[in-house]
Amino acid sequence: MKTTHRLFGLLPLLVGAVIAAAAGHALTGYGVPLTLTIAAGLGIFSSVTNVMDRLLQNATAVTHQCTTCDFRVQLTNCGAVDNRRWQEIAANHPHHV
Missing domain, CATH: 1.10.287 (Helix Hairpins)
Known part of the structure; x- marks a missing residue:
């Protein structure tokens, strides 16, 4: 730490x-x-x-969210690879409302 x-x-x-x-x-x-x-x-x-x-x-924290619904992911202490992966997941998640 x-x-x-x-x-x-x-x-x-x-x-x-x-x-x-x-x-x-x-x-x-x-x-x-x-x-x-x-x-x-x-x-x-x-x-x-x-x-x-x-x-x-x-x-x-870094927050990634969907642009069409309220899906949101908040990350702390993550690397660039995890950050990019969660950014893509938030943009293309299958449960749009």
């Missing part, structure tokens, strides 16, 4: 932790009980991490 892939894998975790910690700190200022603050922080952490992970996957 490349170093950049590792960094992209850690980025959503880091951003989620920072945002959750900031929200938890803000909640403690209002006198919210610790258990509710932890629950809110974990919810914020998981939501932000999930959204960031999906955004990074979509940013690094």
Whole structure:
């Protein structure tokens, strides 16, 4: 695994932790009980991490789709041969609507 892939894998975790910690700190200022603050922080952490992970996957993926229907293939970390093969499959798939 490349170093950049590792960094992209850690980025959503880091951003989620920072945002959750900031929200938890803000909640403690209002006198919210610790258990509710932890629950809110974990919810914020998981939501932000999930959204960031999906955004990074979509940013690094290649999508091939049929021009006449909604058939679509999304590829990540593939070579030029696989990329071309899936591009041809998407263009000539047998299940047009």
